[in-house]
Amino acid sequence: MVFNLAELKPAERQYYLQHVIAPRPICFASTIDKDGNVNLSPFSFFNLFSSNPPIVIFSPARRVRDNSTKHTLQNVVEVPEVAINIVTYDMVQQTSLASCEYPKGVDEFIKAGFTKEPATVIKPPLIKEAKAKLECKVIEVKSLGEGGGAGQLVICEVLNLHIDDSLITADGKLYQTKIELVARLGGDWYCRVSKESLFQVPKPNVELGIGVDALPESIKQSKILSGNHLGKLANVNELPVIQPSYDDDHLKNIIQYFSIDPADMEKELHTYAAKLLDENKIQEAWQVLLAT
Ligand SMILES: Cc1cc2nc3c(=O)[nH]c(=O)nc-3n(C[C@H](O)[C@H](O)[C@H](O)COP(=O)(O)O)c2cc1C
Secondary structure, eight states: OOOOGGGSOHHHHHHHHHHHSOOEEOEEEEEEOTTOOEEEEEEOSEEEEEETTEEEEEOOOOOTTTOOOOHHHHHHHHSOEEEEEEOBGGGHHHHHHHTSOOOTTOOHHHHHTOOEEOOSSSSSOEETTOSEEEEEEEEEEEEOOSSTTOOEEEEEEEEEEEEOGGGBOTTSOBOTTTOOBEEEOSTTOEEEOOGGGOOOOOOOOTTOOOOGGGSOHHHHTOSSSOHHHHHHHTTSSSOOOOOTTOOOHHHHHHHHHHTTOHHHHHHHHHHHHHHHHHTTOHHHHHHHHHTO
16 A cells, blocks of 8 residues: 555554654653743654764654644743653653643653652753663754644754663673663554564675675575575675585585475575574575575
8 A cells, every 4th residue: 555645634644654663762851841840751753863963853743633732842942951761661651651641830750650860961850760861952943844743853962871880881881682672663552672572783794795686596586585584695795606615414415315306406405595594604505505
């Protein structure tokens, strides 16, 4: 299906876009109004856009329902500072609770049961329980429209970044597997970054991968190898050649038992190469594929 966004109602646009532009990290924004009243609300229209200068943007949109603006937006116009708390799994239910539309002046720290921690260079408080938090100066508020659903970009420069000591390794790096970040998808769906759901993709070859277009036809047309397999194979910087010293009993068996029928042999070799690629044994997989 192709959805022409101009023909959809704002709520429908929001529905389809939020389900596919996902998962989105959650900015739990603490702001204050000119009288010092604190507000705390989550926003998943949020991301990092620059590290030099360090810029993050989130968007408290005009409500689709009645076109009203959010307290967070009103606050950053009055006091251009925001403490952005990054939401982790242990906070997600309280975060959702804080998104209730409490009347202006109601402090969602109290409603959601979080503890205030003074920030070092801005007035809005941080959430003590959060494991990563950003003290930000709002450098611009950019309205994307006046209608219901219109995003209001709050462009923030990050001044100080707080990270819980338990997440920092002895050599000052971050344990990605230990921050159980959560992210928002469509409707009521969230996802949790856990050890089981994480995987690594090595950075592409700095000497340039040969590209899928340069793979031999039999590999490109394989009914067994997937796009991910082709991506791994094509990340070598030159087409590998047969290594006579490559010694692999399983490969020898395949050649011995299937050589009468080339189609069967190719199927077996591709199946074995796929297994090796899944184990990140790229050079071994190439040796198997070169035997076809
Ligand atoms: C996880 C989560 C993410 C949300 N993301 C957004 C968002 O990006 N933009 C938005 O306008 N509202 C978003 N909302 C809804 C606001 O949090 C909600 O409207 C809140 O009441 C606004 O509070 P405020 O008026 O005190 O600023 C989100 C809610 C949740 C639970």
